[in-house]
Amino acid sequence: MRLLPLTLIVALSGCAVGPEYQRPQLPLPEHFDATPGTELHLGTLPWRQFFLDPQLQQLIDKALQDNLSLEQARSRLVAAREQTTVTDAALYPEFSLGLNAERDSESGLTNSDPEISDTFNLDGMMSWEIDLWGANRRRSEASYAQRLSSEQQLNLSTLSLISDVASRYYEWLDIEQRYRISEETARLRLEEVKLAKLRKQNGMISGLEVRQAEVEYQSARTTLPELDFDRHQKQNQLKRLLGSYELQTQYQLPQGLSALGVPQALEIGVPSDLLSQRPDVAIAEQQLIAANASLGVAEAALLPNFTISGKYGFESNTLSDVLDSEGVTWSLVGGLTQPLFNAGKLNAQKRIAAETLKQAQLAYRDTVLTAYTEVSDALAGVRRAQTAMEAxxxxxxxxxxxVRLARLRYKNGVATSLDLMDAQRQLFSAQLALSQLQRDQLLAHISLYRALGGGLSG
Known part of the structure; x- marks a missing residue:
């Protein structure tokens, strides 16, 4: 019979109030709108196999090592792991050791022979809140979910950083390419100005046509200062992502964006893959798990709370005898507390926890829906960029x-300088637009890669 209370406590401590977590069933479509290919699964493809430019890989490596925001995310993860230890400690008894000394003097007004006495205590103490209803286990469950959420937040920061570095790099290359196009166009138009002046000297054209050639030459030159500013701005954006005041390596930029590329045969998988691949979806689910566990904590607060505390030690009037077996003292205390009146606070806390759980469920559904639509939009962006670039x-x-035909006709005196200038102007605009569309195609692939949650392994 003496074991019955202990057996009952152990049996009760094996249960935990509150709902058990189950992942919500979502009506996800079976397939995305389209799949570019069937060879490589984009959502699990390591970033080194997706970003093939060695210089871009160097930049990403540097950013992963030194980016300041990423380092903050790593620090938050370390703190979250330690917080799990703090929370889990409530599942176990606490033990402490205390040594106390006291000197006491009696009053001379109430004692004819006042004495001074010394007391020394050496005590080992134990306290334990029996987790009858699983409140501490629910707290541990919530804390662990927050830890996993911090891990996924680090993954999300890593994915964002990789994508941002690649995007800024491609934007930088586009600016460099347009700068070279503008320089080359200005050089060719300067030759046209020289030719126009020579033809005017020979009486073949008027001064008006010379001025027109000069206008076209200056028009090409005016694009260079703005492009030069944009170039420095993109470099500074890269420096910030790399956590550095300078780009420590002089990069030999490729001659054109067309020289770069990403894997062309790609498999995007099915929508349900987003639940395991996208860090933001994983974060939303861990927040949902934490909210589910917190509801159990709120429900347990309405039930009786049972604690055990004990003390075992020695007491003596002299320090030298403090470990004498005759001075042994001990105590064992058990307490049961049942909330009776708290002005509705505990019930309100339970309702708050229930609403918080509802909000987390809605947030999870919204995050998955957002993930799906982002992939769908990214797929449409890839198709649009490819079609536009080909055109x-x-x-x-x-x-x-x-331009070739117009120049030939101009030299043979069949066409006017206006025809040649119109052809050159259209070519210049078309080349600048092509560079931007090449950039957009690369950025569209990054958006798809990012939307699918890829790039977390090197």
Whole structure:
């Protein structure tokens, strides 16, 4: 019979009030709108296999090592792991050791022979809140979910950083490419100015046509200062991502964005893959798990609370005898507390926890829906960028042929300088637009890669 209370306590401590977590069933479609290919699964493809430019890989490596925001996320993860230890400590008894000394003097007004006495105590103490209803286990569950959420937050920060570095790099290359196009166009138009002046000297054209050639030359030159500013701005954005005041390496930039590339045959998987691949979806689910566990904590607060505390030690009038077996003292105390009246506070806390759980459920559903639509939008962006770039490339090819024929007719005196200038102007605009569309195609692939949660392994 003496074991019955202990057996009952152990049995009760094996249960935990509150709902057990189950992942919400979501009506996800079976497939995305389209799949570019079937060879590589984009959502699990390591970033080194997606970003193939060695210089871009160097930049990403540097950013992963030195980015300041990423370092903050790592620090938050360390703190979250330690917080799990703090929370889990409530599941176990606490033990402490105390040594106390006291000197006491009696009053001379109430004692004819006042004495001074010394008391020394050496005590080992134990206290334990029996987790009858699983409140501490629910707290541990919530804390662990927050830890996993911090891990996924680090993953999200890593994915964002990789994508941002690649995006700024491609934008920088686009600016450099347009700068080279503008320089080359200005150089060619300067030759046209020299030719126009020579033809005027020979009486073949008027001064008006010379001025027109000069206008076209200066128009090409005016693009250079703005592009130079944009170039420095993109470099500074990269420096910030790299956590550095300077780009420590002189990068040999490729001659064109067309020289870069990403894997062309890609498999995007099915929508349900987003639940395991996207860090933001994982974060939303861990927040949901934590909210679910917190509801159990709120429900347990309405039930009786049972604590055990004990003390075992020695007491003596002299320090030298403090460990004498005759001075042994001990106590064992058990307490049961049942909330009776708290002006509705505990019930309100339970209702708050229930609403918080409802909000977390809605946030999880919204995050998954957002993830799905982002992938769908990214797929549409890839298709649009590819189609637009192919059409623009055809326009550049046609414009180049137009310039060639116009120059030939101009030299033979069949066409006017206006015809040649119009052809050159159209080619210049088409080349600048093609560079931007090449950049947009690369950025669209990054958006798809990011939307699928890829890039977390090197």
């Amino acid at each position: 623009q490339q055809e326009l550049v090819n046609a414009s180049q042929e137009y």
